Amino acid sequence: MKTEARLAVSETFYSIQGESRYAGLPCLFIRLAGCNLRCSFCDARYTYEEEGREMNISTLLAWVAETPGVAVEVTGGEPLLQEAVYPLLEGLLSAGRTVLLETNGSILLDRVPAGVVKIMDLKCPDSGMHQRMELANLALITPADEIKFVLSSRRDYEWAVGAIARHRLAGTAGLTFSPVVASLSPATLAAWLLADRLPVRLQLQLHTLLWPGQSRGV
Numbered sequence: 178m179k180t181e182a183r184l185a186v187s188e189t190f191y192s193i194q195g196e197s198r199y200a201g202l203p204c205l206f207i208r209l210a211g212c213n214l215r216c217s218f219c220d221a222r223y224t225y226e227e228e229g230r231e232m233n234i235s236t237l238l239a240w241v242a243e244t245p246g247v248a249v250e251v252t253g254g255e256p257l258l259q260e261a262v263y264p265l266l267e268g269l270l271s272a273g274r275t276v277l278l279e280t281n282g283s284i285l286l287d288r289v290p291a292g293v294v295k296i297m298d299l300k301c302p303d304s305g306m307h308q309r310m311e312l313a314n315l316a317l318i319t320p321a322d323e324i325k326f327v328l329s330s331r332r333d334y335e336w337a338v339g340a341i342a343r344h345r346l347a348g349t350a351g352l353t354f355s356p357v358v359a360s361l362s363p364a365t366l367a368a369w370l371l372a373d374r375l376p377v378r379l380q381l382q383l384h385t386l387l388w389p390g391q392s393r394g395v
């Protein structure tokens with residue numbers, strides 16, 4: 178493994194996992210710098226507006242080793258933009274960790290090591306980025322993975338429902354609908370999900386409830 182390979186890191190922190198099936202559990206986060214998309218609702222602009230700190234893989238693995246037994250999430254920005262993310266993921270798996278990868282859905286997942294839990298966005302129209310998705314990824318997703326729809330409006334909701342039907346996504350992975358609460362109330366989304374009897378998980382970002390207004394380090 179290339180443990181001296183370097184990554185541009187936006188931040189590292191230990192927090193409560195706010196999303197996915199792992200929500201509520203403690204988790205180590207490695208947030209890599211840089212993103213190739215510009216979503217309308219982005220709350221992590223600092224990941225591409227600021228330069229990251231250069232860190233090598235061995236330093237990151239040593240930091241992870243200080244907190245045994247918990248899952249590690251590699252996120253961004255878009256983590257797959259950096260070549261060294263692949264040996265980092267392999268190193269985390271070799272260390273025996275549950276490894277989560279949050280990715281924006283625009284980059285092919287074929288090089289992600291087996292065993293990594295992929296949490297992939299499928300961007301909806303109000304994001305402004307839905308035409309940037311790499312749809313070949315839908316064949317690479319497994320039931321252990323998750324597909325996340327971030328919804329800003331009824332238009333997004335209907336688009337997401339259509340995408341699940343069109344791509345036959347039910348049962349292929351965990352499906353989550355997460356509202357942009359500034360423009361779509363969670364209760365409204367819940368009512369739509371129940372009315373349509375959809376097999377998806379309503380996801381509220383636990384970290385935004387615990388630490389409102391704070392976007393870094395949570």
Ligand code: SF4
Nearest residue numbers: 212214216219254281
């Ligand atoms: S993919 Fe994520 S980090 Fe990149 S612009 Fe969209 S919300 Fe922001």
